[in-house]
Amino acid sequence: MTVHPAHTRVELGDLKVPVTRIALTNGETFDRYCTEGPGSQPEQGLPPRRLEWIEERQDTETYPGRRTELLDNGKAAVRRGEARQEWRGERRQPRRAVSTGTAVTQMHYARKGIITQEMAYVAVRESCDPELVREEVAAGRAIIPNNVNHPESEPMIIGKRFLVKINANIGNSAVTSSIEEEVDKLTHAITWGADTVMDLSTGDDIHTTREWILRNSPVPIGTVPIYQALEKVDGEADRLTWEVFRDTVIEQAEQGVDYMTIHAGVLLRYVPLTADRVTGIVSRGGSIMAGWCLAHHQENFLYTHFDELCEIFKQYDVAFSLGDGLRPGSTADANDEAQISELRTLAELTERAWEHDVQVMVEGPGHVPLNLVEENVRLQQEWCHGAPFYTLGPLATDIAPGYDHITSAIGAATIAMHGTAMLCYVTPKEHLGLPDRDDVKTGVITYKLAAHAADIAKGHPGARDHDDALSRARFEFRWRDQFALSLDPVTAESFHDETLPAEGAKTAHFCSMCGPKFCSMKISQDVRDRFGAAAGASPEEIEAGMMQKSKEFSAAGSRVYLPLAD
C-alpha cells in the first residue's frame, strides 16, 4: 500500500536496504527510514531475503521440527478435528543451530568480532558505522531480533544509540477474531511506521494466525507464549507446567517468532507486595504467573527453568523481552516495591541470558506520573547494564480513557528522551476495547511522533532534518510538500481541504487560519528579504540598511501583505 503519491520505496546498495523517498515539488527529495516492507500477497508471503545470509554462516540446519497438534489452534480446532484455516504459502522445514551448545545469535557473532550481513544492513538503515552496530550488540546495549526461521524480515536494531523504535500490538482475542483482519492490521501497522509487531492473540487459531503473520511480516514479530500455553491447559493457570510452556516456546521458535515476552521476574515472594496496590497486578502474563505461584506455592517455573529457556533461544536467535509482570497499572502504584523488586530480578536474568549469548531487552511500566518517569529508565539502565528498555507508554495520568494514546505519548516521549530504546504503542481503545484498523493507525502515528520527538531531544544525528524539511515547506507555502513530509499525509491533506478545498489553495501563499491579510509567514519572508543579505553585517550596517529598506518599502506602496488571490 502506498501511503501517498509522493512516496516511493527505493532500495540502497548491494544489501537492498529500503528507504522511503519523498519527491518534493521544488525538485528535491527527502529520504526517510522505511518500515513499510516490499508488499506481499498474503497467501504467498514474502520472499525469504535473509535465507542466503543464514545459510552462508553454516551453523544452522533444517530438521523435521515439532509435530503441529490440533490443540495449537485451540480447543475449537480439537472439537472440529481440524484447524479452521491453514497457511497456504510455502512451507519450509524449521532451522536451528547445528548442535544444542551452539549459539546462532547476533550477539554471539558480535562478541566474536563479526559484522554480519544483518549488522551491515542495520548500519545502512541507521546511517551509522557498522562497527557501532557490532559494538552495541556485543555489549548487550542493542538487539537485532532476527529468528533464523523468520528470513522474511528486514533487519532492524533496538538500542538507545539508534533511532527510537515503536512496536504495535495486534492479535485476536476470545471475544473477537479473524485471521484476515489480523494480517491486514499487521500490514496497516507497518505501512504507518511500526518497527516491530507483537501478535498477542489469545483466541482460537493462534498457531495458524501467527503463521500468516510471520510469513507476511518484514518486521520482527514478538509474542507472549504464556498466552498460548494457557490456552492449551484450558485457561487454568494452575495446570500450567514447564513442559507445556517449553513445548509452546519451541513451537513458536520454529515458526520464526523473533522475540518473546517472558514473565520470569514475577517471583513468589513479590506477589504479596501487590496486595495493597490500588490496581494490583495488571499484566496478563504477570497475573497468570502470580496465579500459578499462588496455586502451587512454588517459585515461578519461568525463573527456575530460565537457563533451559536460554538454551532454546540461542539455537534460533530468539531474543528475550523480559516482561514486567508487576508493572504499575495506575499512577498510584508507580515505582513501588513490587515493581522495583521485579526490576532487580530482571537485571539478574539479563546477565544470565548474556552468559548464553542470548539477546535481551527489558520491558517497562505502564502507568507512571511524569516526575517519576526518568527514575524508571535510570534504574533500568543502571541495573541491567544498558540492556535496551522497551516500555509501554508510560501513561502520565489515569483519567482519560479514550485518549490513552495521548496520556501515554506524553510519558513515552519523555522516557525515550532519557534512554528507552523501543516504545510499545497504546491505542485510543486502551482500557476499553480491542483496537480496530483505524485505532492501529492512530496508535502508530502517535508513537511515531513521540519516538521522533525523543530522537530530536537526544540530538540524534540527522533526526531534525525531517522537521527542518517540513518547516521549510511550511514557510515557503509548499502545501503539497507539507502533506507529503508529514507522518500522515492523508489526514494532513484532508484537514486542510475541509476549510480550503480548492486546488488553488494548495499553492496559495496563505491558509485558512489567518487568511491572506494576516499571514505571518508572508511578513517573515519580507523580513528575510530585507535582512537576509545583512547577515554578518555590523549593527551600524544593519541600521543603515534598515533606513534604506524602510524607504524602499514605502516607495513600493507599503504593502506587506499579498493581495487576495482570485
Next chain:
Amino acid sequence: MTVHPAHTRVELGDLKVPVTRIALTNGETFDRYCTEGPGSQPEQGLPPRRLEWIEERQDTETYPGRRTELLDNGKAAVRRGEARQEWRGERRQPRRAVSTGTAVTQMHYARKGIITQEMAYVAVRESCDPELVREEVAAGRAIIPNNVNHPESEPMIIGKRFLVKINANIGNSAVTSSIEEEVDKLTHAITWGADTVMDLSTGDDIHTTREWILRNSPVPIGTVPIYQALEKVDGEADRLTWEVFRDTVIEQAEQGVDYMTIHAGVLLRYVPLTADRVTGIVSRGGSIMAGWCLAHHQENFLYTHFDELCEIFKQYDVAFSLGDGLRPGSTADANDEAQISELRTLAELTERAWEHDVQVMVEGPGHVPLNLVEENVRLQQEWCHGAPFYTLGPLATDIAPGYDHITSAIGAATIAMHGTAMLCYVTPKEHLGLPDRDDVKTGVITYKLAAHAADIAKGHPGARDHDDALSRARFEFRWRDQFALSLDPVTAESFHDETLPAEGAKTAHFCSMCGPKFCSMKISQDVRDRFGAAAGASPEEIEAGMMQKSKEFSAAGSRVYLPLAD
C-alpha cells in the same frame, strides 16, 4: 449541556462556587473542579453574578462609554451601513475606576492586604487558604483575570501554585465566520473544561461576535486587540497608529475583555534576528508589529506607549498577556537569540505593569524540542520574577500536522510540570485549517489531560484523587463509574460499546481486551483477598499464610478465573 447523566453542577457555600459532582454506583460521589458555567440562553446571556461585589467596592462608576462605530464590525458593516447582527440581551453602561489614577485590579487589592470576594471564591474552587490566593496575586505570581465589565465571570486563578489551567482559542476568520458558531464553540469548549477562552476573530462582525461571547461566558475572555486594530486600517500594518490601537483597547475593555495579548516585546532591533530562521516570525501579532517597525523604522508603539496602556488596564482590571511575537515556529528556531531577547523585554514590561498594579502573564513558545522545554520556563520564571507563564504547547516536533494536539500535549505536560501556569490548547487542525466543534473538544480534552498530568507530577494537593477514584473503579469493574469519571465519558463509553455493546458488559468482571479467562484484574483481586489481611504481618506469618491459602485455593477447585458470564 450535561456531559454525562452522572454529572451534576452543584454550588458550595455562600459564594455559590460550582463543582461538578459525579454520582458513583457504589454510593460515593466525586467532586471535580467545574468550568462548565450555569448555562445560558445565548440571546439573554448570563446573570452578572459579580456585579454586587464590584459595586460594593465603590471604586468604579458607570459612564456613557465610547461610541460604537460601524468600522468596529469591519468594512462590510460600513458598506452595508449597519452591523449584520446586534447583541439582543441587556445592555449595561460600561464601568471603570472613579478616577484615572485609581487601580481597581485584584493585584491592587491584594497588595493592600484585602481578600476580595473574587479571591475567596477562587480559594474555595482551589481548596486552598484565601490568604495563599492573596499572597500570590500580590506578588504577581498569580492573576485573577476579571474585568469589571465582565461581571458574568466565575473567578478563576492562573498561577503555578494552583491547578494548571487551559485556554481554548476560538474566533471567526476572513475565510469563514458565523456568530452562532462561535458562541456554540465557546459553550462547547467550557463544557469540556476550558478555563479561559480567547476570541481571536479576524473577520467581519468582530465587535458584535465579542459581545455575544462575553455576555455568555462564565470564564475569562482574552483577545489580541491588534487583530481588530488592523481590520480598522484595512489590513495595512504600516497604517496602524497608537491612536487606533488605543481606541480599540478601550472598545474591548468596555465590553469586558479580561486579558489582552500585547506584543510590546517585538522591538525594532530584534526583527533582524529572525532573518536567518527556518520559519521567521510565526506569531500573527508579532509579524504585524515587525511589519510596522520595518515600514516606519520606528520603535514598536506598543512598547513606547506601554505606560499609557497600563493606565487604561488598571481602570478596568484588564490583565496583560505579554505576547511572544518572536516565538519559534519550528524546533530549529527554538531558544534562539530573537526569542530570548524578546523574553528579556517582556520581563522589563512585567515590572512596569506591576508598578501600576496591573496583572500580568507572559506568553511562551511555540515549537521547542523536549530537551529545551525546561530552560524556557526556568528563564521566564527567573527573569519575570515568577509572573505566570502561559504557553502555546510547545510542540515537540514539526513532522505531524494533523496530530499537533499530541505533539504539543507532550511539550505542554512537560512545561507545566516545570511551572507553566496556563496552557493554550492546540487542536488537530493546527497548521492546516480552522478548528470545528469536534476539534475544539479534542483540543480541550487533550490539554485537560496534559494539565492534569502536570498537576500530578507537581504533587499538587489532591490532584491524584481523581486518578485513584478512576483506577479503583477500573479495578472493581465498575464500568459505569469509569466512564463517568473519565474526562470524556461519551467517548469512553462508545469505545467500550464498539466491542462489547451488551448492557450486561457494563457490569461484567472482564472486558473485550482479554476476555474472561485472561483477566488480570480478577487475578489481582484474588491476590488481594489472600494477602490483604496479612498487611503488616511478619515474613514468617505471610509465609505460613501463603501455605494455608495455597491449600484453600486447591480445595476450592483451583480456579482463579471467573466463569464466563451469560
